[in-house]
Amino acid sequence: MLCIQDALREAVKKLEMREMMTPLLDAEVLLCHVLSMDRLFLYVYRDRELTEDQIQIYRSMIAKRLQGVPVQYIVNKQEFMGLDFYVEEGVLIPRPDTEILVESVLEWTKEKGDQQDWVIADLGTGSGAITVSLAHYLQKSHVYSVDISPKALSIGRKNAKDHGVAERIEFLHGNLFEPLRRKGLENKLDILVSNPPYIPKAEVNRLQTEVAKYEPILALDGGEDGFDFYRRIVDEAYVFLKNGGLIALEVGHDQGEFIKKMMESKNIYASIRKVKDLSNIERVVVAIIKK
Numbered sequence: 001m002l003c004i005q006d007a008l009r010e011a012v013k014k015l016e017m018r019e020m021m022t023p024l025l026d027a028e029v030l031l032c033h034v035l036s037m038d039r040l041f042l043y044v045y046r047d048r049e050l051t052e053d054q055i056q057i058y059r060s061m062i063a064k065r066l067q068g069v070p071v072q073y074i075v076n077k078q079e080f081m082g083l084d085f086y087v088e089e090g091v092l093i094p095r096p097d098t099e100i101l102v103e104s105v106l107e108w109t110k111e112k113g114d115q116q117d118w119v120i121a122d123l124g125t126g127s128g129a130i131t132v133s134l135a136h137y138l139q140k141s142h143v144y145s146v147d148i149s150p151k152a153l154s155i156g157r158k159n160a161k162d163h164g165v166a167e168r169i170e171f172l173h174g175n176l177f178e179p180l181r182r183k184g185l186e187n188k189l190d191i192l193v194s195n196p197p198y199i200p201k202a203e204v205n206r207l208q209t210e211v212a213k214y215e216p217i218l219a220l221d222g223g224e225d226g227f228d229f230y231r232r233i234v235d236e237a238y239v240f241l242k243n244g245g246l247i248a249l250e251v252g253h254d255q256g257e258f259i260k261k262m263m264e265s266k267n268i269y270a271s272i273r274k275v276k277d278l279s280n281i282e283r284v285v286v287a288i289i290k291k
């Protein structure tokens with residue numbers, strides 16, 4: 001027999017021995033998942049006995065965590081923009097940093113005022129975090145969501161259904177702008193948003209084990225210098241955006257200035273602006289198309 005407190009103690013000890021970054025948090029989140037309870041429950045009912053089944057499931061989850069599997073892939077869940085997203089191996093776990101990108105788009109739509117039937121494209125669906133949040137918070141929008149990974153598209157579809165926005169999203173399989181061209185979306189978009197792969201190839205292998213080992217390389221690898229996708233997006237976005245439309249790109253912490261300059265050199269982008277997070281790190285570059 002094992003009570004909540006003892007189960008946590010046992011798990012934390014094992015996780016500490018493997019030098020995990022957040023042993024207590026991981027142990028608690030996984031136990032909450034087994035019990036379908038929140039963390040407060042663990043503190044209030046610390047003497048509650050676990051059933052044999054619960055102990056077995058919990059130990060097998062801890063064993064996965066000890067191998068380096070991210071907690072989100074074990075519980076199949078990550079919160080993003082106040083919504084729960086289903087995730088599994090094969091799609092990127094949505095990051096809190098990406099909320100800055102979604103918030104920048106939402107702010108712009110607020111400033112624009114009356115219009116509500118936004119036509120949006122999201123390049124690189126992943127779990128559908130950006131696509132589904134935008135469809136959720138912009139209730140009359142229509143989103144085209146493109147990914148080259150069929151797995152990402154199927155997880156994106158699941159999340160869209162779970163959040164009741166599937167009928168306003170078209171998931172398109174293909175390479176960056178190619179599906180938009182197929183759909184004849186030239187000059188049709190109000191907003192183009194993307195969190196593309198942006199890590200330089202050589203760095204991908206040096207990433208924290210769990211990122212490099214469990215998250216899809218396809219979602220991370222931005223080519224030799226990390227800018228491959230930005231070059232393609234900055235070159236072609238104007239074809240699909242309406243005059244006055246918004247482009248919003250998530251960028252790596254040291255990539256913003258280069259991407260801003262890339263845009264400045266094109267003479268079709270105006271109001272180019274870098275957006276920082278609360279720690280003063282540049283996360284997003286936004287601009288308006290002037291044709």
Ligand SMILES: C[S@@+](CC[C@H](N)C(=O)[O-])C[C@H]1O[C@@H](n2cnc3c(N)ncnc32)[C@H](O)[C@@H]1O
Nearest residue numbers: 094124125126147148149175176195196197219
């Ligand atoms: C950094 S992830 C972003 C996922 C999600 N939007 C998010 O923010 O969590 C980049 C995504 O781009 C997709 N991708 C990679 N190369 C692509 C390409 N050539 N065309 C379309 N999507 C691509 C990957 O499969 C991955 O899902």
